Amino acid sequence: MTTLVFVHGWSVTSTATYGQMPQLLQAGAAAAGLPLTLADIWLSEYVSFDDAVTMADLVRAFDHALRDLHLRDASFACVTHSFGGPVVRAWLHAQRTRPTRCSTIKLTHLVMLAPANFGSALAQLGKGVLGKLKAWWHGVEPGQRLLDWMSLGSTASLALNLDTIHGTDPAAAGQYQFVLTGDRPDRALYDYLVPYTGEDGSDGVVRIAAANLNARHAVLHWDGKSTTGDIDELALQLTRGPRFAFKIVAGAAHSGSDHGILRAAAPATVQDILRCLQVRSGDDYAALANAFDAENAGRDAHRVELEPAAPYPDRVHIHDPRSQLIVRISDDSGEPLVGAGFLLTAGPQASPDLMPPGFMLDRQVNAQQRATTTLYLNHALLAGADRVNHPDNTRKTLRPATISHQPYGASVKPLDLAGLVHHALARSTAGDDLLAILGPHQTTVLDVVLSRKIHAGVFRLTDDLSPQDFRDPAPGPVIG
Known part of the structure; x- marks a missing residue:
């Protein structure tokens, strides 16, 4: 050897x-x-x-x-x-x-x-x-x-x-x-x-x-097209190691x-x-x-x-399988979006209020990278779990059976929703269930990439040679 x-x-x-x-x-x-x-x-x-x-x-x-x-x-x-x-x-x-x-x-x-x-x-x-x-x-x-x-x-x-x-x-x-x-x-x-x-x-x-x-490494990103109202729909990409x-x-x-x-x-x-x-x-x-x-x-x-x-x-300790989700929020220029709100949602209504009780065990923001947050989740409660009985008395229920609240999604609310350069509200598409990115006893790195909305008013050309004051520019449309 x-x-x-x-x-x-x-x-x-x-x-x-x-x-x-x-x-x-x-x-x-x-x-x-x-x-x-x-x-x-x-x-x-x-x-x-x-x-x-x-x-x-x-x-x-x-x-x-x-x-x-x-x-x-x-x-x-x-x-x-x-x-x-x-x-x-x-x-x-x-x-x-x-x-x-x-x-x-x-x-x-x-x-x-x-x-x-x-x-x-x-x-x-x-x-x-x-x-x-x-x-x-x-x-x-x-x-x-x-x-x-x-x-x-x-x-x-x-x-x-x-x-x-x-x-x-x-x-x-x-x-x-x-x-x-x-x-x-x-x-x-x-x-x-x-x-x-x-x-x-x-x-x-x-x-x-x-x-x-x-x-696993998952990415939620805007494809430049999918928008419902004022909300960008984020497509999901997943890589398993x-x-x-x-x-x-x-x-x-x-x-x-x-x-x-x-x-x-x-x-x-x-x-x-x-x-x-x-x-x-x-x-x-x-x-x-x-x-x-x-x-x-x-x-x-x-x-x-x-x-x-x-x-x-x-x-009593119930050792359910847990999942760790490391969420990094940035825009398509690579700028971290500190302070952006990130919520997990459940059900066809995509509501955070429908998430299973007790699913969130811990949340920790990285002190040096404030746009990075680690969520510690109870995978068993997210996926649905059978009744847990007392090991010494099978007739005694420690926790009743729980059902899954799928599909799971995510919504993102950046701090800057208006201005010459801003970001829009975003959410995962209805067809993607984020439970698929989570594994029991595993970590998933989730990159949420929002589109940087740049208005035409940031940079204009004019053929008017007379002095013009543009201290209060009109935003104009978002450029492509």
Whole structure:
């Protein structure tokens, strides 16, 4: 077997973060007939708690560190945790797009544990708040520039993820990428001042949908013709990215010695990693992806968690599949439209009042890109869900059956509806159902592109050579 490199997460200060995972993997590999010795395992030590460090810096330093390994066959496999996943993916992107700056070392297998591929809702809280979360870091605060990268909807993270969505399938080129992520927070680490640490549909740090690389890119844009009254009708385009093997590890949290997906090193997680490392062909990869999908479906079928709260009744958590929708609003010149209203609508009436109760779980505007908003949605409620009964008493209903309110659409209200240059009200066309762009446990990037309405009064030519005052120009018609 090739060399195995471990890459830790964000703001780690000690290789103790890996726990017994390297040793357990070595023992498991021996049992599975894989020739992996401790001499073949390398642990990363990279600095993420310095405000000067950027993602590009980490990529260059990682490439330099790999060159010093003197790999026997110029290839390696990698197991990452948390932010380590995006770091290695950014290196792969640089290796492909800047070949003169990066080594030609081949990564054969990338197994990402709880990767913050689409960021974390916690990142935008600021390093002062996050520095108090002892479950993550010890004695230092995280670097601000990496925090900015990890904020939901950041320009840098979206650039990397859109490149993946629109790129070629890595498995077709013999590079196998896997995502394994936990499905619930460690309740003992919950911080009541930071509700995201106990958010259902996450591992307490990273949402399942934000870890998953199975993602989509949708665009709503005006075709220049479709207008009803004063409202532009936006047509839908959808791109689905390559398929990635994705496994939800039931009961695993992001970190911690009791339930953490890395340090706790549950035997099932070790076996899942070994299953990934044993993939040798595209057929193997597809078979494992299918197996993971079946196991995820089994996990989703038993979605009720009863959290002990003695002496009070158990707290009920219904782990519905969630979807993350990152909405960017701009116009056809590329200008971000800050402050534009975006509403999801339901039913033939296209009314926001008909959206299913409880469908919206969270909404976060990116602090640096104010025209980018991340919506966290309950996919089960949008699609319609069966009755949920109490696991210990099937006659007791925890939630009645819910019906879908399809078709779903969107309406957009820009701030500037009048003027020499303005934007018009817009909505998705009646024939498009936006449920189609959402996947359970997945992220969709939605670009809403409005038409920039430029009036003829912005620029005129006149053959009247006498002085003319045009401080109060007549708008005239919208130019084509």
